Amino acid sequence: MAQYEAPQSGEKITLNNGELQVPDQPIIPFIEGDGIGSDIWAAAQRVFDAAVEKAYGSKKKIEWFEIFAGEKAHDRFSEWLPDATLKAIEEYYVAIKGPLTTPVGGGIRSLNVALRQELDLFACVRPVRYFNGVPSPVKRPEQVDMVIFRENSEDIYAGIEWEAETEEAKKMIRFMQEEMGVKKIRFPETSGIGIKPVSKEGTERLVRAAIQYALNHGRKSVTLVHKGNIMKYTEGAFKAWGYELAHKEFRDQVFTWRDYDEVKDKHGVDAANQAQSEAEAAGKLLVKDSIADAFLQQILTRPAEYDVIATLNLNGDYISDALAAQVGGIGIAPGANINFESGHAIFEATHGTAPKYAGMDKVNPGSVILSGVLMLEHLGWQEAADRIYRAMDKTIGQKTVTYDFARLMDGAQELKCSEFATKLIENL
Numbered sequence: 352m353a354q355y356e357a358p359q360s361g362e363k364i365t366l367n368n369g370e371l372q373v374p375d376q377p378i379i380p381f382i383e384g385d386g387i388g389s390d391i392w393a394a395a396q397r398v399f400d401a402a403v404e405k406a407y408g409s410k411k412k413i414e415w416f417e418i419f420a421g422e423k424a425h426d427r428f429s430e431w432l433p434d435a436t437l438k439a440i441e442e443y444y445v446a447i448k449g450p451l452t453t454p455v456g457g458g459i460r461s462l463n464v465a466l467r468q469e470l471d472l473f474a475c476v477r478p479v480r481y482f483n484g485v486p487s488p489v490k491r492p493e494q495v496d497m498v499i500f501r502e503n504s505e506d507i508y509a510g511i512e513w514e515a516e517t518e519e520a521k522k523m524i525r526f527m528q529e530e531m532g533v534k535k536i537r538f539p540e541t542s543g544i545g546i547k548p549v550s551k552e553g554t555e556r557l558v559r560a561a562i563q564y565a566l567n568h569g570r571k572s573v574t575l576v577h578k579g580n581i582m583k584y585t586e587g588a589f590k591a592w593g594y595e596l597a598h599k600e601f602r603d604q605v606f607t608w609r610d611y612d613e614v615k616d617k618h619g620v621d622a623a624n625q626a627q628s629e630a631e632a633a634g635k636l637l638v639k640d641s642i643a644d645a646f647l648q649q650i651l652t653r654p655a656e657y658d659v660i661a662t663l664n665l666n667g668d669y670i671s672d673a674l675a676a677q678v679g680g681i682g683i684a685p686g687a688n689i690n691f692e693s694g695h696a697i698f699e700a701t702h703g704t705a706p707k708y709a710g711m712d713k714v715n716p717g718s719v720i721l722s723g724v725l726m727l728e729h730l731g732w733q734e735a736a737d738r739i740y741r742a743m744d745k746t747i748g749q750k751t752v753t754y755d756f757a758r759l760m761d762g763a764q765e766l767k768c769s770e771f772a773t774k775l776i777e778n779l
């Protein structure tokens with residue numbers, strides 16, 4: 352059974368009245384990750400340490416504490432996700448991780464999803480912004496400045512599903528047909544079955560976090576993205592509960608499209624623009640909604656109209672990678688999994704283990720580095736965070752980049768993953 356030795360020096364982060372108390376030498380657990388995990392983690396850790404030293408001299412320092420999940424855990428302890436890993440994150444509050452492999456179609460369930468569910472890290476927060484000079488497939492990538500709040504604890508990711516032709520799948524199908532009057536399973540003999548739970552509490556805590564974030568950061572709007580026309584009692588309920596929550600808890604600070612519905616006949620097709628200007632005139636946050644398919648085309652054609660996005664788990668997964676592509680790809684897309692009530696958080700890149708590049712010292716460490724920047728901001732270490740942001744801007748501006756950007760940029764110098772980190776450190 353896995354048991355870990357915490358570092359001898361450093362102190363624990365604690366929680367007091369809902370506020371994180373961060374010592375000058377916090378112990379921070381990290382999971383290196385599978386595939387490209389070891390390449391990007393080695394690069395990122397050097398950047399974090401250098402930025403903290405540059406910002407605070409010897410006054411502050413992170414004491415790193417390696418904990419295990421995925422292949423490294425399996426090799427050492429014959430467990431994919433040891434209890435000791437979950438306990439360490441619970442005890443130390445803030446952790447950072449590399450990507451972990453999930454087999455497709457069978458085998459173990461996602462360890463990434465398991466970490467989020469076990470620790471109830473209900474919001475996956477993924478900011479998407481543009482860095483000058485990054486090659487992008489769209490004309491105006493600088494108009495993309497969004498923060499995705501992806502629900503992280505329910506939806507189809509709950510993992511409630513049964514493989515086609517098993518006893519369990521047959522039993523579920525029989526139950527639905529005989530007791531629930533379901534007639535629309537097209538090929539019942541060979542259907543696999545999956546269940547999509549979406550709750551009022553789950554929706555409320557996610558939408559609350561998104562609205563609170565938007566208000567605290569002076570953002571213009573929160574868009575509830577859903578496919579509620581088709582999945583009425585899950586995605587449709589998400590939209591309805593989201594608006595209800597906005598009205599119930601933020602009445603004086605928001606203007607919603609639901610308010611506007613009442614007077615919409617007056618403005619016809621201009622209803623949405625009218626709502627936006629009314630919200631702006633009243634100095635309020637606009638809460639609106641969009642159906643997921645239309646939303647995916649509008650973020651390409653009219654990205655400036657979207658700001659904070661609150662959405663369910665699967666939509667959020669797709670939207671994260673699509674938006675990341677607009678600003679240069681998942682090589683620089685950061686993320687954080689947070690429980691805003693318990694204070695627990697795991698920071699991680701949006702991308703996966705990119706197995707074909709594992710061990711080649713080739714990929715962009717930008718995503719995990721920017722995830723670390725979110726972590727430094729979460730700790731209140733803004734100076735160190737700002738230094739890394741500025742260094743990222745400068746390094747990309749100098750056209751010294753990893754393969755993913757170099758292949759799309761004229762006149763760029765291609766650096767290895769470790770060399771990119773070294774360049775960032777020079778530019779801190």
Ligand SMILES: NC(=O)C1=CN([C@@H]2O[C@H](COP(=O)(O)OP(=O)(O)OC[C@H]3O[C@@H](n4cnc5c(N)ncnc54)[C@H](OP(=O)(O)O)[C@@H]3O)[C@@H](O)[C@H]2O)C=CC1
Pocket residue numbers: 387391449450451452453454463680681682699700701702703704705706714715716717718755
């Ligand atoms: N949170 C997590 O830990 C996640 C884990 N996964 C897991 O990762 C595994 C692989 O998934 P896959 O679908 O291939 O997705 P990946 O995100 O791992 O890779 C897809 C492609 O994205 C590009 N890419 C990914 N990371 C980087 C990087 N750091 N720098 C530059 N480019 C990058 C590469 O593009 P190109 O080929 O164009 O160079 C790569 O081939 C699966 O087991 C999946 O379940 C997936 C997502 C998240």
Ligand SMILES: O=C(O)CCC(=O)C(=O)O
Pocket residue numbers: 451452453461462463464668671701703
């Ligand atoms: O857990 C996985 O393997 C995939 C997770 C994922 O795609 C994500 O976190 O965005």
Ligand SMILES: [Mg+2]
Pocket residue numbers: 668669671672701
């Ligand atoms: Mg994903």
